[in-house]
Amino acid sequence: MKTQIYNSFFLILGIAFLLLSETKAQTAATNGEISGKVLDETQKAFPYASISLLNAKDSTAVKGTLTGDNGTYEFKGLNAGKYLVAIYVVGYKKTFKGPYSIGAEKQSHQVGQVQLAADAQQLKGVEIVKQKPLIERQIDKTVLNIENSVLASGNTALEILQKAPGVTVDKDGKISLRGKQGVNVMLDGKPTYLSADQLANLLRSTEGTAIQSIELITNPSAKYDAAGNSGIINIKLKKNRNYGTNGSVFAGAGYGADYKVNGGLDLNHRAKKFNVFGNGSYSLNNRFQETDIARVNGTSTDQTYFDQTSHSDVKRINRNYKAGMDYFINDHHTLGFFLNGYHTNGDEAANVLTLIGDQPGKTDSSVVAPNTNTRKYTGITYNLNYKGTLDTLGQEISADMDYSRYSGVQNSVFNNMYKNATGQPLKPAYIFRNASPSIVKIWGAKVDYTLPVNKEMKLDLGLKTSFVQTDNNFLFENFVNNEWANDKGKSNQFLYDENINAAYANINRKFKSTTVQLGLRLEQTNSKGNSVTEQKVVKRDYLNLFPSVFINQELSKDHDIGFSYSRRIDRPDYGSLNPFIYYVDLYSFRQGNPFLKPQYTNSFEFSYSFKKNLNVTFGYSHTNDVMSEVLLTDTAKKTIFISVQNLAKQDSYNMNMSYPIQITKWWSSNNNLTVYYNKFRTPNLLGLPYESGRTSFNLNTSQTITLNTSTKFEWSGYYQSKQVYGTLLIAPQYGIDMGASKSFMDNKLSIKFSANDIFKLQKSQITSAIPSQNYVVNERWESQVFRLTCTYRFGSKDIKGARQRSSSSEAEGKRVKSGR
Structure with a gap:
């Protein structure tokens, strides 16, 4: 393994040297540059306008780009010749500028500011206006523009992710990308600091109205943490633009089997020297969940049949908040601070009935269990950041420091009453309870530096360090003689400490029609897990190199191909290392594994794009020591339990194809197909x-059907075929959602209606892929929900919002483990 790592290291250094040499040889040949800025009809910066560079001789396309948030664009590395600049946006008149001559006498042209003229046209009463597509394909990622989607209103971030191409979300909120788990989820490029359970809670409480876009990055570069074997999902929240004060307030209500309410406030104020921002949201969600488990436990000569049904009523209250300030020292240096946090409270009342017999359909005895569960989780993150622009060529440096603290407690009471075949008491009730308080503290710091070597080459360098401390207690008590007594054999304390130090380098080089990016990341990990009660200590210290390669080749104006490779790591989340046994009910439990090892993945991806619309990718990844949930039965104790174990290997093949279609001027369609083999x-x-x-x-x-400028209708559907993950066989899942929106008062007021799983199709069935394990798990939850959301925007429309920051820990907090 070490030989392979070092060979990769020297190979990348060698290619980088060749790129640097090639750069010096070609700089003189391709030094031309044309740049400009686009304004809308109100003379404001126009972001995401389509810009084409044409040959003046025959108007054939040379290059294409989009304007940035500030409306600017540029074409670099141009050969000698005459060029035209074409600016085109649906709803505006097409504009041409030029010709501009590039040669030895003049190599740079500034087009200046170009103001577009509105050209709204009426087609059978339908007015066509500018709008970003729902799904955009870029070289290194797929972008979902959520801001104007009808289905985003009233839906949470977790529900929206379920509609994303190649993304699946199971009933527990665990996220997979192109058939693989282990996704690293970020908000505005910042870590979420949460485990799978807590992340699901956060995404359930994040309103879709707050989301601007979602980025799907299947093969991240060395700039990102090496964690996440299936890639990164970055959720970008909305931000304001120019000077002044404004905000928005929203409120919504929903009903399925029970009622839900949500609401929130967003405020922003920007002056010349500072920007202050803050937002908060609240949601109350009452829902149900039903679980049926039918299983056979024992040997061929001694079998016991269990038929278990469970109905749970769950009440969850979520509160999220964020506040901060950016101070503009001058035009080139900015200092910022923010904090964000959440509070989650939940109550659950479950009624569990377990029928037991020695033959199918026969009941010899039963267990009736009215169980209760209460949980409370809080988390807060503080961030101090700095960004400096060192020169006009684009040399930049940024720094972040973070501190996060998370605490949680879950209390469960299990009241098991034994009955005989006729329903009469069989023996005294067995009553026990669990308490699982936990505390997680995370410190992090990072520095990133960007150096433009020349117009065609850019070098990125960075350093990062993080420290994690966790303290998990698990208290098991039995109710004996009318009082609670601690069971020391089942109680446990688990301490975990971890330090990760990292450094990375990225080189990006643009040729005439080829872009090459090489990266190398080094991560050193030091960890110690201490099961205090059981006196078990597991220490690990290891050093890894993570190379990455990205190549994009433009074959012609309509055809592009690409290749990418990266090596990645997934470390166990802190809770899965804790060896305590957590009970779901008397016969079902979950157990941690302190001996879990990290898993390593090598990922390869080939891509093809036709006219930037039809996009096809082919991917392959190989994972060693893959961590997988394993659901097994214990023949001696007649129980069923879940644990995370290291299986030896996983091979994953996938093909993804997406094709957005503009059927008519008012009807657009986005379609995505992912085929994979695990x-x-x-x-x-x-x-x-x-x-x-x-x-x-x-x-x-x-x-999406746009009836006019203020009315829109959407519907979406998904189908996930039967799949295998680890030892689990998961039956097909599918659903259909619908929504409509109407805006008033010059778009200040909007009303949106949505219906999730309108035909009540969503459910889950799990069986074992191990022939000796005989069980069927059926689950149903409150998936059909109707929602109405109203949003009102007030204040100035010309506000520049807070900078989007990326804090200093990309993966540590994602592994914080909460109780279930």
């Missing part, structure tokens, strides 16, 4: 070799 194998599971594999596919489609 294969798992390990030499020893329950004493035997294990291997499983299956070809599966996901299909997503969304249709």
